[in-house]
Amino acid sequence: MGVLEISSFSSLPSIWSNNIWRSHFPIKGNQGRVLAMASTVDAEHMTKSKQRLTGDQFIRPHLRKLSPYQPILPFEVLSTRLGRKPEDIIKLDANENPYGPPPEVLEVLGSMKFPYVYPDPESRRLREALAEDSGLEAEYILAGCGADELIDLIMRCVLEPGDKIVDCPPTFTMYEFDAAVNGADVIKVPRKPDFSLNLELIMDAVEKEKPKCIFLTSPNNPDGSIINDEDILKILDLPVLVVLDEAYIEFSGIESKMKWVKKHENLIVLRTFSKRAGLAGLRVGYGAFPSSIIQYIWRAKQPYNVSVAAELAACAALQNSTYLEKVKDALVQERGRLYELLKSVPFLNPYPSHSNFILCEVTSGMDAKKLKEDLAKMGVMIRHYDKKELKGYVRISVGMPEHTNILMNCLRSLS
Ligand SMILES: Cc1ncc(COP(=O)(O)O)c(C=O)c1O
Numbered sequence: 001m002g003v004l005e006i007s008s009f010s011s012l013p014s015i016w017s018n019n020i021w022r023s024h025f026p027i028k029g030n031q032g033r034v035l036a037m038a039s040t041v042d043a044e045h046m047t048k049s050k051q052r053l054t055g056d057q058f059i060r061p062h063l064r065k066l067s068p069y070q071p072i073l074p075f076e077v078l079s080t081r082l083g084r085k086p087e088d089i090i091k092l093d094a095n096e097n098p099y100g101p102p103p104e105v106l107e108v109l110g111s112m113k114f115p116y117v118y119p120d121p122e123s124r125r126l127r128e129a130l131a132e133d134s135g136l137e138a139e140y141i142l143a144g145c146g147a148d149e150l151i152d153l154i155m156r157c158v159l160e161p162g163d164k165i166v167d168c169p170p171t172f173t174m175y176e177f178d179a180a181v182n183g184a185d186v187i188k189v190p191r192k193p194d195f196s197l198n199l200e201l202i203m204d205a206v207e208k209e210k211p212k213c214i215f216l217t218s219p220n221n222p223d224g225s226i227i228n229d230e231d232i233l234k235i236l237d238l239p240v241l242v243v244l245d246e247a248y249i250e251f252s253g254i255e256s257k258m259k260w261v262k263k264h265e266n267l268i269v270l271r272t273f274s275k276r277a278g279l280a281g282l283r284v285g286y287g288a289f290p291s292s293i294i295q296y297i298w299r300a301k302q303p304y305n306v307s308v309a310a311e312l313a314a315c316a317a318l319q320n321s322t323y324l325e326k327v328k329d330a331l332v333q334e335r336g337r338l339y340e341l342l343k344s345v346p347f348l349n350p351y352p353s354h355s356n357f358i359l360c361e362v363t364s365g366m367d368a369k370k371l372k373e374d375l376a377k378m379g380v381m382i383r384h385y386d387k388k389e390l391k392g393y394v395r396i397s398v399g400m401p402e403h404t405n406i407l408m409n410c411l412r413s414l415s
Contacts, residue, residue, distance in 0.1 A: 062183040084379050092397040093381040097278035097358050099327040102320035105313045121303040124313045131320045145305045146313045147272040147285030155182040157300050166214035171391040175215040195223040213241035219248045219272045222395045224353025236264050243268045250276040252354035258288035265290045277317040284314045331356050335398045357397045368392045378410045
């Protein structure tokens with residue numbers, strides 16, 4: 001594809017501009033007649049044809065089929081709607097880290113010297129700090145506006161419209177969403193009832209459907225299960241780009257696979273500051289890429305994707321590894337307590353988790369959506385699922401011990 005440069009539009013013959021019009025906006029029946037007359041520069045008909053033009057005609061066809069965006073309620077709106085102060089809402093619905101970042105983050109944000117200067121497009125300070133944190137050299141690391149941005153960026157670099165990805169639901173829904181935005185088809189290989197990957201079906205799908213990439217999440221959102229090394233290695237042997245999303249790896253006690261990108265040309269590993277460092281609101285994620293791939297991601301990336309504030313905050317967070325470790329330990333310990341308590345609730349069946357959330361099947365005739373709504377009225381937010389694979393399930397993020405206590409009181413009141 002090239003770029004057509006037109007220096008003087010007024011010099012184009014009217015028939016040509018009409019043809020361009022037709023090729024962009026395929027026209028039917030009567031509409032065609034109106035446009036043909038418009039080319040004779042009849043002012044009145046020109047106005048009529050303009051009235052027939054609607055904005056959605058400019059939108060790429062595959063995007064016109066996208067389901068409407070379902071925004072989450074901003075915290076302040078939620079607080080007004082529930083009639084509670086934000087600090088009185090127990091927010092266990094988005095796997096955020098309730099401890100927030102180390103105190104150094106707020107200090108550094110409060111004393112920012114150059115907010116009026118554009119950020120470093122290469123996030124050099126942050127990538128050096130991440131190299132030290134991960135043991136992988138900075139040249140393999142690229143930072144993004146959350147792991148979310150990197151998922152989309154990878155797809156934009158890899159997928160042509162009509163290409164395929166493999167998705168293993170139930171899992172993080174952004175893979176499916178971004179595939180649709182990028183015009184790709186999604187081959188779904190559902191997980192087994194215990195939420196482990198169905199390796200045989202994945203191999204089959206790769207052979208038959210020839211997808212460009214597969215998205216794997218470990219620990220998986222929403223159930224918290226992990227993928228063992230043996231299975232990851234088997235998938236890495238397939239002719240497919242493997243994007244391993246480790247957004248919650250810190251809570252699993254398992255070492256990140258970031259360093260593996262030096263050995264595997266078809267592996268990308270994604271991580272984030274949203275969970276480990278309580279920085280979800282500042283949007284910082286990062287990825288480890290093989291050299292043969294990262295050069296293209298650099299070319300396609302928006303230059304200023306990581307803001308000055310985000311980079312400063314992430315660097316300050318990494319400087320206080322003692323705090324990050326302490327908060328992680330507190331959440332892992334609380335996960336164990338919450339799991340035991342949830343087991344005692346007569347209408348919940350919790351799944352063991354390696355992450356900072358617990359998936360529960362809602363049993364005994366209790367409705368999952370109603371449970372979520374009843375808890376919301378009491379100021380406790382949890383996530384409920386109504387999609388095919390997870391109908392009748394809820395996911396509860398691990399909070400502070402006092403959050404668990406309030407949640408349990410509310411659940412007991414509903415028993
Ligand atoms: C599996 C998974 N990957 C990535 C993300 C997004 O991370 P970020 O906040 O860095 O965009 C999430 C967020 O919940 C997630 O659950």
